[in-house]
Amino acid sequence: MMKCLIVDDEPLAHSVINNYCDNLSFIEIEKECYSAFEAINYLNENQVDLIFLDINMPKLKGLDFLRTLTNPPLIIITSAYQEYAMEGYELAIQDYLLKPFSFERFLKAVNKAAQQKKLLETSKSKSELEMTVNTSPKVNSSSVNDHEEHIFIKGDKKTHQVALDTILYLESVGSYVKIYVEDKTIITLDRLTNFENKLPQNLFVRVHRSYIIAIRKIDFIEGNRIKISDKHIPVGSVYKQNLAKFLK
Incomplete structure (x- = not known):
C-alpha cells in the first residue's frame, strides 16, 4: 500500500486524483492539502510514500516547497504548466x-x-548496507591507472569489489545510492555526497543533485542531457560548471 498526499489548491484536481485512485487498490490517500504550508504541517507529524504536487500555488510554490524537504518522499508533479518540467526533473x-x-x-x-518504492523497501529489508572505499595509499588518484583502482560496496548481504573503470554512473534515490556498473546495479544505504568526496575527481563528476557520472563513459552531450549507455542524465543548473571544466 502506498500512502499518498495531495497538495493542490484546486478542488477539481483533488477530485480527479481521488477518482483515479479509487480504481487502484495499492493507493491510499492519507491527506488532502490545499496549500504547501498545510502539507508542511502534516509532514512534520506524519510520513507518506508519495506526494501528488501542484506547482502554481499561492504564497509557496510547489517546487519551492519541494526544496524545503530534507528527505522527500516520491514526488509526482501535477501541473498545467509544461515549462517547469526540466526544473522538476532536476x-x-x-x-x-x-x-x-x-x-x-x-x-x-x-x-x-x-x-x-518496492525497490527501496526490498533493499532495506535485506540488510543495513555500508560502503567503504579502498584505493592504494602509495599512488595519487589523479595519476593512477584506472583498472588498478577499485571500490568496495556492501549491498544485498554481499561486499562487491567494483573496478572504477566499470562504473557508468551513480544515482541518489531517497536515502540510497544506486551504482550502475557495466554488468549490474548495486544499491547501498549512503549519501551521494560521500561518493563525490571519495571518488577520483579526474574520473567522476557530479552533474546533478541526484547524479555522478563517469567522464569516460559519456556517449554524447545534447543540451542539458548526457547520454551514457541507455540512460539520459539531466545536467543541473548549479552543476554545469563541474562539467564545463572537462569540456574545455
Missing part, C-alpha cells in the same frame, strides 16, 4: 503529469512510483 521527481491527464497516463506514473 529535483529528482518520479514523473511530471501535465493537466488535464488521462487515467492511463496517471496509472503509468503511479506504477513507476510503486516500483521505486
Whole structure:
C-alpha cells in the first residue's frame, strides 16, 4: 500500500486524483492539502510514500516547497504548466503529469512510483548496507591507472569489489545510492555526497543533485542531457560548471 498526499489548491484536481485512485487498490490517500504550508504541517507529524504536487500555488510554490524537504518522499508533479518540467526533473521527481491527464497516463506514473518504492523497501529489508572505499595509499588518484583502482560496496548481504573503470554512473534515490556498473546495479544505504568526496575527481563528476557520472563513459552531450549507455542524465543548473571544466 502506498500512502499518498495531495497538495493542490484546486478542488477539481483533488477530485480527479481521488477518482483515479479509487480504481487502484495499492493507493491510499492519507491527506488532502490545499496549500504547501498545510502539507508542511502534516509532514512534520506524519510520513507518506508519495506526494501528488501542484506547482502554481499561492504564497509557496510547489517546487519551492519541494526544496524545503530534507528527505522527500516520491514526488509526482501535477501541473498545467509544461515549462517547469526540466526544473522538476532536476529535483529528482518520479514523473511530471501535465493537466488535464488521462487515467492511463496517471496509472503509468503511479506504477513507476510503486516500483521505486518496492525497490527501496526490498533493499532495506535485506540488510543495513555500508560502503567503504579502498584505493592504494602509495599512488595519487589523479595519476593512477584506472583498472588498478577499485571500490568496495556492501549491498544485498554481499561486499562487491567494483573496478572504477566499470562504473557508468551513480544515482541518489531517497536515502540510497544506486551504482550502475557495466554488468549490474548495486544499491547501498549512503549519501551521494560521500561518493563525490571519495571518488577520483579526474574520473567522476557530479552533474546533478541526484547524479555522478563517469567522464569516460559519456556517449554524447545534447543540451542539458548526457547520454551514457541507455540512460539520459539531466545536467543541473548549479552543476554545469563541474562539467564545463572537462569540456574545455
